[in-house]
Amino acid sequence: MVGPYAGGVSGRVSAKLAPRYWGAHLLALVLVAAAVGLGLWQYGAWQAHRDAEAADLTDAAPVPLTDLMGPDDPFPGTKVGQPVTVSGRWVPGGTVYVSGRERDGQDGFWVVTPLAVGPDDAALPVVRGWIAHPEDAPAPPTGTADLVAWLQPPEGTGQADDDPNDDVLPQLRIADVIQHVDQDLYGAYGVAEQPEPGLERADLEQLPDVGALTSIRNLLYAIEWWFFGAFAAFIWWRWLTEEDQDEPASAAEDTPVG
């Protein structure tokens, strides 16, 4: 082939890289970047709204645990993270340490002591706080206590306690904790709002589910922005690779060779 556009697509692309087109390239870059950025912003807003709504229940006014569930009731599914007031007597002998709990990036343990609150001394395991090394934990409390705790469903996806004789558990599983006490346990645990002196506050592992439609508008906007970004990129690419209609590009192909 002969002619100024014999280079095919790559020839056309390099022709479009001439300085007089730099403004157009800059515009395309700005448009694509802006659309991606705005999409990320809406996506962030979507996530932030959902997190805020999930956290909302944890700020609700505390209600007595006994109003929410009895020792043998299943966990009330809509009450994940609900603050509850509990009052009862500590069961210091049932203290366990739950391993693998991160706090600010540091691996550590939850310090858990059951509190006998219900009828027939049925107890709720209470996460009193977090500590890096269980041997540094303060002695388990005795006597009675009134406290506010966030209600959490029991853990237990089947990770077995590899050594049932010590007081370290891999998960806060009611079936494991019950080996350490003599009474019935609730099908739930609480995370104390105020950690004990000497312990850090434990983070909630589970927040309430947020409805699928919460803040869906932000997500739809995010998709829209990304769509427009992709569209701008597509037009840019078409413009880069297509033949300039103003110039007689096809004339070269009509020229008889030899």
Added chain:
Amino acid sequence: MKLFQTYRVLAFVVGVLLAFCSFVALPLRYIPTEGSDLQQLGETLSVLWVAHGWAFMAYVVVTFLLARRLRWSIGFTVLNLAAGLIPLLIFFMEHKVNQKVRAEHPELVAPSPV
């Protein structure tokens, strides 16, 4: 041509949604006192902005395809795309496009009863 008809329908939908959102939903949302029934209605109607946005996406694609098929100039194409974001402009542009198509591509317009 299907594309031209699709363009006209989308232009109408986008235009109506945009006009309604800008001239009804937006003032209702911000002018009445916060929390009043009218203001709440404006809040609810604002959901239509999402509908406008998604209809506009389809409009952009269809208009772009039509622009390439009919070899519109870049300026006319951009003006038509932007018309989906400026209240009422789209009705005027749709009229323009209709005239232009009838003049330049009469074969695309369904034969009208004489």
